[in-house]
Amino acid sequence: MNEHCRIANEIVMSDNRVEEIVEEMDIDEDPAFTYGKLLLLADDQTAPRKVVEDAAIDENNEQDVNAQKETSLFDSEHKDSTKFLPYKAYGPENIRRFIELVQEEGGSIAKHAKACLIPRSTAYEILKQWNESDGTAIPANNIKIKEEHTRFLIGLVDSNPCVTVSMAKEELCKLFEDLQIPESGLRKHMTEKIRLSLKNSSLYTMDRDTNRTIGLRYKIITEWKAAGVDFQKNCVFIDEAGFNSHQIRSRAWSLKGEPAQVKVPTQKGVNLSIVGCISPFGTINFSKVEPLKPSDVAKIEKEFPLPKSKKRKAKTENTPKTKVKKGTTAYHIVTFVRNVMDVLDRHDKNGFFIVMDNCRIHHSHYVVEAIQNRGYIPLFMPPYSPFLNPIEECWAKIKSHVRRNPLSSLDTLTPRIQEACRSVTTEDCLGWIRHSETFWDRCLDKEAGLA
Structure with missing residues (x-):
């Protein structure tokens, strides 16, 4: 083996957060995995090699239609330049100019x-505020939150991304006792001024940013580069991924005031484990892990004998029967x-790195x-460091495809997964691989917060 690769692998395998090398045909106890042999779902012969040309044709047609729409709207936009203005395109200077025009020229307020x-x-409301103040103060455009408030909100969200608008208001008003602002106004400030948006949250393990983890990334990427x-x-x-029949999108539509409920099969069913492989030239193999039979145990023990240091004791009448392993085992891998x-041999790719x-x-x-x-x-x-592994993005696409429509009583999970696996294109794989490589230099710079 290449010396630099050997060093990189030893760094990973010697880390105390990685479990010991499996000398027995042990199991992965992750409940997302089931047990057994492999059933081919998709391979290098079945996956598409390029984007469907019909999709490009449809996209071009859509662009032509949009161009026609833009042309037809051109004149109407010139007739009323304010019709399509973004929300609150005016500011204090616009208000001052408006008051000045009303005072100096009179005439049409709308003009x-x-x-x-x-x-x-809004113009009539501004005039109303002006008149109620006896013409002594220009309306302040309802600005209540100052720069110090904004800095506090940014720090609050950085320390607790799950904070609600209600909690943010409570913390803000606790620190700045003179501030009075409704939740709707605070939400608007957070989304429009600070440019925050509410998204589906994802877990970020704290160990990702420890000095030890960052140092390991630096050493391993350095060895990878030296190894070519x-x-x-x-x-x-x-890599492997788990699926079950209750996988649905995390958000759904419903009438206002009513919960968003998605009907799924009563039984969640046995979780399925899929093992997959992608490459720069497309998908290579996606297989389902199938149940291991008791008769397979003898075959495994014969093909994968234990080393002498791990030999089991001789069987006696009191020796319990060997249990069938559950989970994705080294045998499956x-x-x-x-x-x-x-597959790689057929394409003359001998000597590749299997990551x-x-x-x-x-x-x-x-x-x-x-x-x-x-x-x-x-x-x-x-x-x-999942961001370094491009197949993680592949699983995201496949799971999104599986979640697209909830399973009905007539559907089964495996065909849905198979269809999703076959939707992965060569362009997808190359894009994910290029994206993962962008993190190499950031790892060498010992950057934290990578995701």
């Missing part, structure tokens, strides 16, 4: 409002990797030896 980019209804690792030229990426290497995360079953000597014996090189990701 002066249009000249100052102020909506007509190039994600776009000589690497394939293997070996079987899958062999299929992947068969996996630092999951303990990937470190098994069975997996490592199976890869090395065929002339390929195993490569393990740094801990807590």
